[in-house]
Amino acid sequence: AQTVTQSQPEMSVQEAETVTLSCTYDTSESDYYLFWYKQPPSRQMILVIRQEAYKQQNATENRFSVNFQKAAKSFSLKISDSQLGDAAMYFCAYKTKGNTPLVFGKGTRLSVIA
């Protein structure tokens, strides 16, 4: 079964600095998707970034970028120029194509220090 591991239960970063959240996963599939979701105190699940496994280019969305290492099964999220609004729980998630559920990691709680 696929598993997703986030080894950092909590992280903190100074405002305007850069932080990297780690995620590793286990799968025998070759084609799949990886995601980072943000859950702020409002508890809404917000899609941050999406990566298709067959694409070698790392996905970016404004201040958010990933380092996707397929051979190592690693998918880290880098947040640049951190802002107070980035404070949230961040979940890494994995999904194969089609009729399959998202598999979530346990999350990393990010604090941003002014």
Place this chain on the structure above:
Amino acid sequence: EAQVTQNPRYLITVTGKKLTVTCSQNMNHEYMSWYRQDPGLGLRQIYYSMNVEVTDKGDVPEGYKVSRKEKRNFPLILESPSPNQTSLYFCASTALGGLDADTQYFGPGTRLTVL
């Protein structure tokens, strides 16, 4: 605006009193699902639906029912709620094709407390 809506957002009820949490999406997505989120257990899938009249169990289906009579709606039904169903519930929808294929978009969540 493309979105997934859930109602109610907050609900406090008593054991055994049937309730329904509605979910609706306006993105014409085929795939819809329900998750519950509990501290220390993360998000777990309850039920999912690939299309109208097609539903199937997820990881934790006991005590829940769903229906998919229309493509846009996917209600979650608790026939006889119990305290162990106190949780945060999310509905999500997914396109099975296109540029954002397999990307799940979540509703705002429903906080349910069963006394």
